[in-house]
Amino acid sequence: MLSIGLVWLRWKKGKHSYVVNSLVAVKRYQFLIRQLVSRDFKSKYKRSVLGVFWSFLNPLLTMAVQYIVFSNLFRFDVPHYQAYLIIGIVFFNFFSESTGMALGSIIGNAGLITKVYVPKYIYPLTRVLSSLINLVISLIPLLLVTIFSGIFPTKAYLLVPFVLACLAVFCLGIGMLLAAAMVFFRDIQFLWGVLSMIWMYLTPIFYPASILPENVAWVLNLNPLYYFITFARTCFIEGISPEPIVYVQCALMALGTLLVGALVFRRTQDRFVLYL
Numbered sequence: 001m002l003s004i005g006l007v008w009l010r011w012k013k014g015k016h017s018y019v020v021n022s023l024v025a026v027k028r029y030q031f032l033i034r035q036l037v038s039r040d041f042k043s044k045y046k047r048s049v050l051g052v053f054w055s056f057l058n059p060l061l062t063m064a065v066q067y068i069v070f071s072n073l074f075r076f077d078v079p080h081y082q083a084y085l086i087i088g089i090v091f092f093n094f095f096s097e098s099t100g101m102a103l104g105s106i107i108g109n110a111g112l113i114t115k116v117y118v119p120k121y122i123y124p125l126t127r128v129l130s131s132l133i134n135l136v137i138s139l140i141p142l143l144l145v146t147i148f149s150g151i152f153p154t155k156a157y158l159l160v161p162f163v164l165a166c167l168a169v170f171c172l173g174i175g176m177l178l179a180a181a182m183v184f185f186r187d188i189q190f191l192w193g194v195l196s197m198i199w200m201y202l203t204p205i206f207y208p209a210s211i212l213p214e215n216v217a218w219v220l221n222l223n224p225l226y227y228f229i230t231f232a233r234t235c236f237i238e239g240i241s242p243e244p245i246v247y248v249q250c251a252l253m254a255l256g257t258l259l260v261g262a263l264v265f266r267r268t269q270d271r272f273v274l275y276l
Contacts, residue, residue, distance in 0.1 A: 036126035037133070059090050060141045066206050078208050080237050083146040087236055088205030090138045091229050095171055096196050098131035102175025103182050103192060106272055113272065120269045121262070124175040132168055146236050154239035162247070163231040166254040170224055173257035176265040183268070183275050203229065224253040 063086040078084050102124040106113065109123050143153075182188045203225045204212075212220070220226045227249050234242045 036123070037129045057141075059086055059093060059138050060145070062089050062093070063145065080146075080149045080151055083142075083149040083151055083237055084233060085206055086142050086145045087232050088203070088229050090135065090142050091167060091232060092200055092203060092205055092225065093138065094131055094135040094167065095174075095225060096200070097134065098128045098168075098171040099174045099178060099196070100192070101127035101131060102171070103178040103189060105175070106179045106183050107186075120272060121176060121265055124179045124265075125172060128168060128172045128175055131171070135164070142236075151237060151239070156235040156239050156241055159235050159241055160232060163228050163235075163250060166231075166250040167228045169254040170228070170257050173254070173259070173261035176258075176261035180261075180265045180268045180272075183272050199223075199225070205229070224250075224257065227253060 063082065066089070067082060067085055105123040105127045106120065112118070113120065113123075147153075178188060178192060202219055203223060204220070209217070209220055209226070227246060231242050231246055231250055234240060234246075
């Protein structure tokens with residue numbers, strides 16, 4: 001709140017900060033943003049028979065396969081395991097898809113960037129927003145699975161938009177960082193594929209965090225996705241609000257990542273045209 005107040009005071013004095021200028025640009029180019037989001041969303045399902053229905057079907061199929069494998073072979077003792085599993089899948093899928101799409105957002109729009117002036121951060125932003133549409137659609141099968149598991153909606157569901165916003169902001173920060181790096185180092189796309197796979201296995205998506213040995217458990221404290229997914233599971237499965245500290249942790253990790261990503265992006269964006 002203090003930082004927001006300082007930004008507002010600077011704006012009143014005519015000293016427009018990068019934050020204010022970014023928000024003004026988003027409003028000014030909102031038509032273009034809508035067009036880019038629509039293009040990215042439609043291109044994903046271009047010439048697909050099922051189309052948007054894949055956003056609904058994909059988490060269910062992934063959950064079914066992993067449920068059969070892990071519930072029978074490893075037999076994790078997790079209450080409401082179907083709901084536990086699909087929450088992790090939906091959240092990680094959004095992270096993986098949005099960052100992967102944002103990674104190529106500058107390279108993929110090279111023709112537009114070199115011909116028309118548009119604030120460059122709009123390109124990774126539109127990729128994350130496009131993935132956010134898929135995430136919202138994926139919440140439908142998530143809700144169906146939780147009800148099928150014997151869990152019925154509670155007031156805690158009203159808290160879910162908070163963690164979704166935190167996750168989206170976090171993904172935008174990672175996406176801006178990757179998009180900037182991709183311009184200068186094209187190998188990033190291959191490295192990120194490996195790193196995101198490692199990240200998936202280090203996140204308790206299909207296994208309980210309690211099975212990790214003590215010498216590895218510390219990794220969870222450094223994993224933002226663990227906090228986002230745990231927040232969602234607390235709301236959906238337990239039907240209660242997470243501890244206040246979890247709200248702070250989620251917000252700080254999201255805003256901190258966005259700050260780092262935005263700073264790197266801002267410092268390198270003027271050189272993008274030299275490498276496109």
